[in-house]
Amino acid sequence: MALGTLLAGLLFGGLLLTGWLYLIQDRLLYFPISDLAGDPGQLGLEFEDVWLTTADGERLHAWYLPHPQARGALLFLHGNAGNISHRLDSLAIFHRLGLATLIIDYRGYGKSSGTPSEHGTYLDADAGWQHLVTARGFSPRQIVLFGRSLGGAIAAHAAVEHRPAALIIESTMSSVADFAAELYPWLPARQLTRHVYPAVDTVAAYPGPLLVAHSPDDEIVPYHHAARLLAAAGDRGQQLNLRGGHNDGFLVTGEAYVAGLDTFLTDVLPQ
Template identity: 50%
Template sequence: MMKTALWLILLIGGIYLAMGMLLYIFQGKLIFYPTRILVYHPDAFFHGNAGNISGRIESIRQFHQLGLDVFIVDYRGYGKSTGRPNEKGLYTDALAAYDYLTQELGIPADSLIIFGRSLGGSVAAYLASERPAAGLALESTFTSVPDVASGYYPVYPVGLLTRYKLPTIAYLQKFDGPVLIAHSPDDELISYRFGRELYDAATGPKQFLEMRGGHNDGFFLTGNAYSEGYDRFFTSVLGNIEDAGVPERVQRSK
């Protein structure tokens, strides 16, 4: 009887000490629950003609969930950026953003996706025509300002009157990398046919994502098909390897 009691005491004591040792060794796992920031590759995001970066949180969240780090900029005159917006200035801002990513942060061009929505699509296409990139995604974008204006003001010679051309289709034709064109047939501002024309004009590997909803809410109303479409494009361009091509110092700064 005494031996049994002693054995039980030793067993309980051993378990107690073992549990205490495990708590000491693995206490960090009980206290800290870090959520790692996924880094496939960075995404340079150029928004539309209204609002500023504060109104793009939902879009940033969607891309982040797909494993991208989003670098979004406000053009001159937008948000807290100084100056007045103009076509040349927007292009200069895009080049400055690209140079910051590639030169200051050391992001390799072949790991950088350039994304533009609406007006930002024209800016993104210009940037892709001037600088190398892994891929280009244009969403709800026009072929050029005169093309859009001719639909709104058919009685005017818009080709002569428009000071801002933003010839997206011409820039797109200079980029031979992978392209995604996303557009909704229900877009009430930028006709769906412009999206199809951009797709037809792309010279490299290309994908088309048909969205649902209007010009400003299509990315939300399209639902899972939106995320799945972009995920297919990003994966086809960049693969599934996390952190590939991203400098270690950039990863540490997250």
């Protein structure tokens, strides 16, 4: 009787934990910050404040950084934490590489309206793409989609929809469901995941050139996620190994990172 009571209690506790994780998973996935910590002008970069309207009516804040001799345009889709002001180092790198750059804050991030969701972030990326094409006059073959961490899954989805010149994904998980199953192996994590972000599937469906950048020392998204993405891409995929952790790999890698991006961009953008 005591054993049965114990087992029933454990089962009930497990169900409570499972239900709690299901209900709060938005807070486990999205970590937006409203206040901006700075702007590109602090690095001497010219920029414009831009406001975009999504297909479902949300208002997104973005920065557009022009380049006087742009070799192409880059749509920057950042990770799941912070906001656009926490990506100034990357904006400086992309400017150095000769790219006009549009970086957007997803719904619920920074000054953008709304609440983040998987479908919502896809619509946000679409709004960024449309701005580069319609307001800035870039053709799809001049645009590179770049996504870091969770942004890589969003960029991959946009790449299937819009067929850019190329796709770059950095420190990205093969899917949130894969990541959750590894993080919570004792739970039916795949079945509970509401925001799946199946990057491995969208990468497989994307027919264009792909660069996967990842560090073997990534302490958040294990390196084998990059291997899955490269396997899904087949011979369309190229690899750029980084050094350092999940959030600073591109900085720790330094000039080798910049050179790797430059080589890839030279191959995929019209001269």
